[in-house]
Amino acid sequence: MRALVRRLIDLLLDILQTVFRMLPWPTRTGLRAVGHPGPTSPVLVTGNYDLTVRRLLRAMRGQDAWLVVAPSQGVNVWCAAAGGHFGTHQVVTAIKTSGIEQRVQHRRAILPQLAATGVVAQDVARRVGWRVAFGPVYAKDLPTFLAAEQQASAEMRRARFTLRERFEMMTAWAAPTSFVLAVVFGLFARAWLIPVLALTWLLAAAVYLFVYERIPGPRKLVLAVVALAAACGYVVSIGAGTPALVGAAVMALGLTWLLSFDFTGSSPDRAVDHFDESAFQIGLDQDRCTGAFICLQVCPEGVFQRAEHQKKVELAHPDQCVRCAACIVQCPKDALYLHDGHGRRVEPDAIRRFNLNLLGRRAIDAGDSNGHDA
Numbered sequence: 001m002r003a004l005v006r007r008l009i010d011l012l013l014d015i016l017q018t019v020f021r022m023l024p025w026p027t028r029t030g031l032r033a034v035g036h037p038g039p040t041s042p043v044l045v046t047g048n049y050d051l052t053v054r055r056l057l058r059a060m061r062g063q064d065a066w067l068v069v070a071p072s073q074g075v076n077v078w079c080a081a082a083g084g085h086f087g088t089h090q091v092v093t094a095i096k097t098s099g100i101e102q103r104v105q106h107r108r109a110i111l112p113q114l115a116a117t118g119v120v121a122q123d124v125a126r127r128v129g130w131r132v133a134f135g136p137v138y139a140k141d142l143p144t145f146l147a148a149e150q151q152a153s154a155e156m157r158r159a160r161f162t163l164r165e166r167f168e169m170m171t172a173w174a175a176p177t178s179f180v181l182a183v184v185f186g187l188f189a190r191a192w193l194i195p196v197l198a199l200t201w202l203l204a205a206a207v208y209l210f211v212y213e214r215i216p217g218p219r220k221l222v223l224a225v226v227a228l229a230a231a232c233g234y235v236v237s238i239g240a241g242t243p244a245l246v247g248a249a250v251m252a253l254g255l256t257w258l259l260s261f262d263f264t265g266s267s268p269d270r271a272v273d274h275f276d277e278s279a280f281q282i283g284l285d286q287d288r289c290t291g292a293f294i295c296l297q298v299c300p301e302g303v304f305q306r307a308e309h310q311k312k313v314e315l316a317h318p319d320q321c322v323r324c325a326a327c328i329v330q331c332p333k334d335a336l337y338l339h340d341g342h343g344r345r346v347e348p349d350a351i352r353r354f355n356l357n358l359l360g361r362r363a364i365d366a367g368d369s370n371g372h373d374a
Helices: 002-019 050-059 077-083 088-098 113-117 121-128 139-147 163-188 190-208 219-237 242-260 294-298 326-330 348-353
Strands: 030-034 043-047 065-070 108-111 131-134 281-284 304-306 313-315 336-339 354-356 362-365
Touching: 002 050, 002 163, 030 088, 043 050, 043 077, 043 088, 043 113, 050 065, 050 139, 065 088, 077 113, 088 108, 088 121, 108 113, 113 131, 113 294, 113 326, 121 131, 131 294, 163 190, 163 242, 190 219, 190 242, 219 242, 281 313, 294 304, 294 326, 326 336, 326 348, 336 348, 348 354
Parallel strands: 043 065, 043 108, 108 131
Antiparallel strands: 030 065, 281 336, 304 313, 354 362
């Protein structure tokens, strides 16, 4: 009976945290035992986003491991790492304060691959003597990763925007928007409530369920024109007046902008088109490359491959780069950088020091939180 209640609560939390995914959902930090771990068991580290932690624990059912939950302000690993809330400082602090060093004989930690934009592996090693490995993109692959002696296949390293994730992001944008609109229109314009909510969900579905990315030309403009035509056409068909027509136009344009604003930022498998470095490309200085190959481990899009007949990497698929900069953050020889093709470069030190804000600008000074001097 208790197990059934726990599963029911878990399901309700999944729904609630999916609907309101944009809000922080913190869980307790510190050390947790997964199964019956011992002194040689693997050590996993993740952020304190409740949905992530619960999914990881579900994926690791039947496995033995230690889990160190580090502070990430209740934000998911991908966003927290890029935004400076889950970096070297948080991981180092969690290792020092969790008591894990007294529980295991080794000094190896496995972090989510998507944490590589913020956690500098070599700085963790320098500061606390722990070697960092980056696990697969998805928690469900962790048991296979561990069984393969912590070797991830190329498929495990690739980020995907799956149908499930699309539904989750559609709901995460449409549900809170619908809640606000339901309050406003329920109080002041009840007759328009159902049409407005219908437009909201249809637009959200169009953006996230494979339609938006297949639109040729300027996507936002095309979608806005279609939404505008549909909303105004509905108003005309029911014989409403000019004020209603103007209101429908404003609502259609506003919802189109809101629901499509962060489409490219909703998954780590695509480049964000509204951030300052969107026009930049990944660059490689082969003279500096010494074949550490950590870029192969952290790239979510398979941009790199081993160069034939030499211990180096090469840019095999630069067009697939989403400019997450994880490879640049991790490269121990600073062989990677961003450039715009016209002489402007973003160097590794700037990428490690300045994290991204919500508008995609590298404006949050990490100071020495990632092991660099302010």
